[in-house]
Amino acid sequence: MAKFIYKAKDGIRTVTGEIEAQTENLAIRELEKMGYIPVKVEEVSKYQSIPETQAFGLGAVSKIRKISPRDINTFTRQLASLFKSKVQLVKSLDIIGRESQNLRLKEIVSDLRDEIKDGRQLSEALGKYPKYFSRVYINMIASGEKGGMLENILLRLVDFADKEEEIKSKLRAALAYPLLMLVMGILTVFVMITFVMPKLVKLFSDMKQTLPLATRILIFISNFARTYWYWAVLLIAVLIFVFKKLHLIEKEIIPLEKIKLRLPLLGRYILMREIARFCRTLGLLISNGIPIRDAIEATVPALGSRALEKELRVVSKDLSSGLTVAKSLSKISFFPGFVISLIGVGEEAGRLDEAFLEIATTYEKQLDEQIKVMSSLIEPVLILGIGLVVGFIVVSMLLPIFQISLR
Secondary structure, three states: OEEEEEEEEEOOEEEEEEEEEOOHHHHHHHHHHOOOEEEEEEEHHHHOOOOHHHHOOOOOOOOEOOOOHHHHHHHHHHHHHHHHOOOOHHHHHHHHHHHOOEHHHHHHHHHHHHHHHOOOOHHHHHOOOOOOOOHHHHHHHHHHHHHOOHHHHHHHHHHHHHHHHHHHHHHHHHHHHHHHHHHHHHHHHHHHHHHHHHHHHHHHHHHOOOOOHHHHHHHHHHHHHHHOHHHHHHHHHHHHHHHHHHHHOHHHHHHHHHHHHOOOOHHHHHHHHHHHHHHHHHHHHHHOOOOHHHHHHHHHHHOOOHHHHHHHHHHHHHHHOOOOHHHHHOOOOOOOHHHHHHHHHHHHOOOHHHHHHHHHHHHHHHHHHHHHHHHHHHHHHHHHHHHHHHHHHHHHHHHHHHHHHHO
């Protein structure tokens, strides 16, 4: 099949894009079926050296190929809006594909459109791209297709992604000022050690006296920083590389994850975030008619903690052997008694989805408070730490002068 670039009228709006067809006439017929009035249809081969948007004088399309979670959320939001406006799925995907500024997403949406045209369900088509669309996402879409409420499911997915992004945004905002302070503190110390200290070293050497221990330590650090600074850069690069590799090796990362979950402040934050994500995802899946075992199997891989993920994998087996959800989760040491009690009550009342969503809401509120506590503690700790380092440098530089004055 050949590709054709087209310009067409959609009411008073002019639209452009690409379409696949065997001939130009068939391409025009396809556009008419989509509700467009073709103005210009030409084969892509004539414009192989010219980007499609430049051919129509609309500026260059962005060549971004990386797809972020925000891009997927935007795609979901656009699809939900078009569904709400009663636009057919194929036409909706065609519109989204044309409007997308991400080249990779444009290709994926175009393929999804072709799959739908060939008679496949949207959930089946999305299954070709597990890297971008999680099992939770695909299962939700599949349940919406079965129940004839795809629009509501899309809106719920958008709401779910918004809540995830809101938590991340609050954390980023809380850490922005402390990180700025840390960077400025490191720069200050670096300038003092590499530029100020060498000038004072020359002055101290002229004194021909035994320098205090603190001053000698500072001179050693200064000389090392100026001479072997690239080793420090290399060490940081190696540590970053090793840290990333550890995330790919489950045997090494799980012990570290368990230690991290036991930390007083950070561990509590990570655990609350993971429990909130687990409960909200599970609640959404169950409320849309997905069986509890399938919902758990889809939810567990979406967690960020591999230690918690490993322990939760046994829940599905416990359910098949006749255990209740509450009893199975009670075996996991990371789950508080409060959560187990609420799940048990919800299970007995036949409102398990509501129980999970209630727990998620509670923990999300506690996460906000935890972020505030963390940010309020990080700032004074950083100020104290930077102050101690700068104070040590200043005292070390002044001690030889004090020795002279005391003689």
